Amino acid sequence: xxxxxxxxxxxxxxxxxxxxxxxxxxxxxxxxxxxxxxxxxxxxxxxxxxxxxxxxxxxxxxxxxxxxxxxxxxxxxxxxxxxxxxxxxxxxxxxxxxxxxxxxxxxxxxxxxxxxxxxxxxxxxxxxxxxxxxxxxxxxxxxxxxxxxxxxxxxxxxxxxxxxxxxxxxxxxxxxxxxxxxxxxxxxxxxxxxxxxxxxxxxxxxxxxxxxxxxxxxxxxxxxxxxxxxxxxxxxxxxxxxxxxxxxxxxxxxxxxxxxxxxxxxxxxxxxxxxxxxxxxxxxxxxxxxxxxxxxxxxxxxxxxxxxxxxxxxxxxxxxxxxxxxxxxxxxxxxxxxxxxxxxxxxxxxxxxxxxxxxxxxxxxxxxxxxxxxxxxxxxxxxxxxxxxxxxxxxxxxxxxxxxxxxxxxxxxxxxxxxxxxxxxxxxxxxxxxxxxxxxxxxxxxxxxxxxxxxxxxxxxxxxxxxxxxxxxxxxxxxxxxxxxxxxxxxxxxxxxxxxxxxxxxxxxxxxxxxxxxxxxxxxxxxxxxxxxxxxxxxxxxxxxxxxxxxxxxxxxxxxxxxxxxxxxxxxxxxxxxxxxxxxxxxxxxxxxxxxxxxxxxxxxxx
Amino acid sequence: xxxxxxxxxxxxxxxxxxxxxxxxxxxxxxxxxxxxxxxxxxxxxxxxxxxxxxxxxxxxxxxxxxxxxxxxxxxxxxxxxxxxxxxxxxxxxxxxxxxxxxxxxxxxxxxxxxxxxxxxxxxxxxxxxxxxxxxxxxxxxxxxxxxxxxxxxxxxxxxxxxxxxxxxxxxxxxxxxxxxxxxxxxxxxxxxxxxxxxxxxxxxxxxxxxxxxxxxxxxxxxxxxxxxxxxxxxxxxxxxxxxxxxxxxxxxxxxxxxxxxxxxxxxxxxxxxxxxxxxxxxxxxxxxxxxxxxxxxxxxxxxxxxxxxxx
Numbered sequence: 001x002x003x004x005x006x007x008x009x010x011x012x013x014x015x016x017x018x019x020x021x022x023x024x025x026x027x028x029x030x031x032x033x034x035x036x037x038x039x040x041x042x043x044x045x046x047x048x049x050x051x052x053x054x055x056x057x058x059x060x061x062x063x064x065x066x067x068x069x070x071x072x073x074x075x076x077x078x079x080x081x082x083x084x085x086x087x088x089x090x091x092x093x094x095x096x097x098x099x100x101x102x103x104x105x106x107x108x109x110x111x112x113x114x115x116x117x118x119x120x121x122x123x124x125x126x127x128x129x130x131x132x133x134x135x136x137x138x139x140x141x142x143x144x145x146x147x148x149x150x151x152x153x154x155x156x157x158x159x160x161x162x163x164x165x166x167x168x169x170x171x172x173x174x175x176x177x178x179x180x181x182x183x184x185x186x187x188x189x190x191x192x193x194x195x196x197x198x199x200x201x202x203x204x205x206x207x208x209x210x211x212x213x214x215x216x217x218x219x220x221x222x223x224x225x226x227x228x229x230x231x232x233x234x235x236x237x238x239x240x241x242x243x244x245x246x247x248x249x250x251x252x253x254x255x256x257x258x259x260x261x262x263x264x265x266x267x268x269x270x271x272x273x274x275x276x277x278x279x280x281x282x283x284x285x286x287x288x289x290x291x292x293x294x295x296x297x298x299x300x301x302x303x304x305x306x307x308x309x310x311x312x313x314x315x316x317x318x319x320x321x322x323x324x325x326x327x328x329x330x331x332x333x334x335x336x337x338x339x340x341x342x343x344x345x346x347x348x349x350x351x352x353x354x355x356x357x358x359x360x361x362x363x364x365x366x367x368x369x370x371x372x373x374x375x376x377x378x379x380x381x382x383x384x385x386x387x388x389x390x391x392x393x394x395x396x397x398x399x400x401x402x403x404x405x406x407x408x409x410x411x412x413x414x415x416x417x418x419x420x421x422x423x424x425x426x427x428x429x430x431x432x433x434x435x436x437x438x439x440x441x442x443x444x445x446x447x448x449x450x451x452x453x454x455x456x457x458x459x460x461x462x463x464x465x466x467x468x469x470x471x472x473x474x475x476x477x478x479x480x481x482x483x484x485x486x487x488x489x490x491x492x493x494x495x496x497x498x499x500x501x502x503x504x505x506x507x508x509x510x511x512x513x514x515x516x517x518x519x520x521x522x523x524x525x526x527x528x529x530x531x532x533x534x535x536x537x538x539x540x541x542x543x544x545x546x547x548x549x550x551x552x553x554x555x556x557x558x559x560x561x562x563x564x565x566x567x568x569x570x571x572x573x574x575x576x577x578x579x580x581x582x583x584x585x586x587x588x589x590x591x592x593x594x595x596x597x598x599x600x601x602x603x604x605x606x607x
Numbered sequence: 608x609x610x611x612x613x614x615x616x617x618x619x620x621x622x623x624x625x626x627x628x629x630x631x632x633x634x635x636x637x638x639x640x641x642x643x644x645x646x647x648x649x650x651x652x653x654x655x656x657x658x659x660x661x662x663x664x665x666x667x668x669x670x671x672x673x674x675x676x677x678x679x680x681x682x683x684x685x686x687x688x689x690x691x692x693x694x695x696x697x698x699x700x701x702x703x704x705x706x707x708x709x710x711x712x713x714x715x716x717x718x719x720x721x722x723x724x725x726x727x728x729x730x731x732x733x734x735x736x737x738x739x740x741x742x743x744x745x746x747x748x749x750x751x752x753x754x755x756x757x758x759x760x761x762x763x764x765x766x767x768x769x770x771x772x773x774x775x776x777x778x779x780x781x782x783x784x785x786x787x788x789x790x791x792x793x794x795x796x797x798x799x800x801x802x803x804x805x806x807x808x809x810x811x812x813x814x815x816x817x818x819x820x821x822x823x824x825x826x827x828x829x830x831x832x833x834x835x836x837x838x839x840x841x842x843x844x845x846x847x848x849x850x851x852x853x854x855x856x857x858x859x860x861x862x863x864x865x866x867x868x869x870x871x872x873x874x875x876x877x878x879x880x881x882x883x884x885x886x887x888x889x890x891x892x893x894x895x896x897x898x899x900x901x902x903x904x905x906x907x908x909x910x911x912x913x914x915x916x917x918x
Binding site for chain 2: 084085112116119120124204205208211212216217218220221224353354355358359366369511599600
């Protein structure tokens with residue numbers, strides 16, 4: 001493929017108009033996340049892309065911490081711990097409520113060489129001690145989750161408890177409330193640091209293997225490279241496996257009749273409570289919930305994506321679907337053994353095709369390292385984004401409930417319309433008023449602001465963020481950006497030049513060609529509508545979308561790269577997938593007949 | 608004792624008989640004996656080169672060929688097979704002559720003599736000089752024609768990128784001469800040897816085809832009907848069969864091959880018309896990926912500028 005080296009310019013971040021009705025959106029975010037007019041010249045000549053893969057909705061003020069905490073941690077490891085030679089870290093900004101990011105890259109060869117001196121021994125330590133460090137990592141995650149689970153959020157009593165204050169010598173409730181908040185934020189940041197500790201190294205190994213393959217086999221599809229590395233780790237699929245087991249259990253106990261499309265979980269549970277067998281199933285549900293139902297219905301970045309433990313709609317819809325499939329005689333097993341055998345055959349044959357023994361040795365060694373470290377990249381999500389993050393948001397709800405009791409909010413969830421610094425201020429306000437026998441200003445200050453912010457976010461949700469802002473650089477060096485978001489300079493030029501009649505193009509993420517009827521699903525709670533054999537067309541998928549994959553014929557997403565969730569799961573199920581199309585959900589309508597070509601990354605609308 | 612026969616059937620030939628029958632015929636003999644679907648034929652040996660007394664030997668060999676394929680005066684292709692041709696270091700592709708759909712003994716003898724004459728034409732002399740080939744002598748291959756519905760060439764690597772895991776197939780309607788001679792823009796397919804998937808397909812214009820005119824015992828060039836031009840000339844199943852054939856021939860020789868093939872109009876049978884070592888990438892100093900231990904490779908990957916846009 002030949003391509004002229006032309007700089008492509010997207011809209012300046014300073015020229016993006018505010019959607020009507022969303023005026024003043026800037027006020028809900030910290031000053032340091034807004035584009036700064038005083039640095040306009042520098043900022044608008046940089047390249048910013050919309051991180052719709054992780055943040056597909058406008059950010060409620062508090063939820064912005066999910067981005068902030070991630071970029072605190074990525075930069076920490078990229079720049080200050082491992083000193084990746086070509087990357088300092090990632091910056092983020094908010095535009096009309098949406099998250100845009102950019103990489104701070106290093107291009108000076110001398111500086112790159114200097115950074116390498118630190119980089120190699122540090123990552124060497126990790127790769128050499130990988131299994132021990134994964135164990136250390138898991139212990140740290142377990143400890144943080146345990147502390148978060150046990151964290152006490154005190155209410156503000158009229159009178160402090162005699163035992164607690166006089167005899168146990170505890171801190172006052174106002175202080176303990178503020179400490180609980182600080183600890184909550186601290187533990188969330190700790191989990192995010194852990195999130196990136198091993199992940200970047202897994203990507204680094206993968207990228208190296210990826211480059212080797214592209215040089216040795218220029219025609220090799222990127223999905224084939226991913227397929228050779230895939231570990232088919234069980235953690236990510238475990239919650240889904242529990243749902244399959246519960247479906248089987250419902251059939252065994254003869255209570256499957258309680259499950260039907262359109263029934264709410266409350267209806268189903270009420271019916272099950274009425275029989276011994278039904279109560280048996282409920283006991284089975286309870287035993288399987290912990291911790292696997294801490295799966296978020298989203299990707300763990302928004303407070304309103306509740307975990308399954310708090311919102312049973314998604315798991316119950318999935319169980320109902322699995323029951324129907326078992327009744328119809330469809331196997332629910334993922335063909336893991338078959339996939340692993342095929343993975344090994346492919347890798348062995350490519351290795352044999354290499355012309356020199358040195359290349360075969362390097363290929364085998366790098367693939368071995370990738371397979372050793374990559375299962376972590378697949379499996380970490382459950383602990384951080386799902387379990388840990390769901391606990392974090394629930395703890396914040398407890399804090400919101402205390403503020404609500406004291407007149408700050410109409411409901412506990414209103415706390416998510418204050419940013420992290422405002423919550424701190426509001427708790428000072430509340431603590432002072434409580435101890436001073438006064439009326440907190442927050443009680444009159446926050447309710448109208450929360451109401452206004454909800455309106456603003458509703459307007460912003462109707463707005464479509466452009467895929468990128470600023471100027472596309474000639475070279476994108478940050479490995480994470482390419483692997484995770486599928487952003488390369490090529491792809492960006494394609495985005496910039498894409499017109500509606502050119503069809504839908506993206507990453508060939510999982511091989512195969514399939515024709516079928518499209519089902520456009522924008523929200524995970526709509527997956528119940530997906531019919532057997534349809535082609536899923538979605539903005540981005542998260543692990544909680546797992547239950548839809550056994551049903552579908554192919555997957556297409558707007559956002560995502562080779563290592564995005566839709567790509568990994570599609571490969572696991574052996575379905576064709578095209579990800580990172582930019583706009584499939586806008587071009588394709590439910591009911592369209594489409595051909596998904598997972599070998600070439602194209603989706604054709606047939607009728 | 609040296610073989611002094613003038614005509615030898617393919618199924619008696621082996622690769623090591625290049626001196627006697629030239630590179631093309633030696634390869635065809637090797638492939639025939641290895642069980643590949645090569646249309647039957649015979650070699651007019653270098654011992655016969657420029658001799659007058661070949662009539663009896665060729666008549667016998669041509670009659671035996673007719674007996675074998677079940678028709679009198681079977682249509683054949685008559686093609687040169689020089690000693691240094693179709694060998695690993697030089698292909699001679701297209702330099703020497705090919706005569707298609709030749710029927711009858713007199714026409715075959717005429718074709719053989721025209722091939723001999725081509726040995727002395729300026730292009731062939733210049734090619735031999737350019738490649739430092741001093742060995743003399745020419746053999747001629749006489750091979751049964753396949754009445755091709757579709758035909759073309761195949762490389763057991765990607766001739767553009769050098770990727771050794773790919774098989775590249777060019778295909779067009781009718782006899783393969785339009786593809787070999789560059790008279791049409793063929794369909795182009797790229798198949799992975801490992802995943803067996805068709806990783807790329809481009810549909811060519813395929814405006815004309817060369818087909819047999821049995822009545823006149825010759826070939827004619829005609830327009831391909833409009834509706835067929837936009838369609839792929841091969842089905843996915845046929846592409847799969849072709850790629851499998853390419854893999855097997857490559858495995859047999861242990862090196863990348865450049866093949867000509869045809870699919871018969873009657874019965875869809877696939878034939879291998881010739882195979883020779885691929886000569887361009889085999890001799891090129893290829894850009895080898897960085898090798899070494901994991902840390903050396905990571906260093907290379909992390910410092911070269913991880914992801915550059917393709918130029």
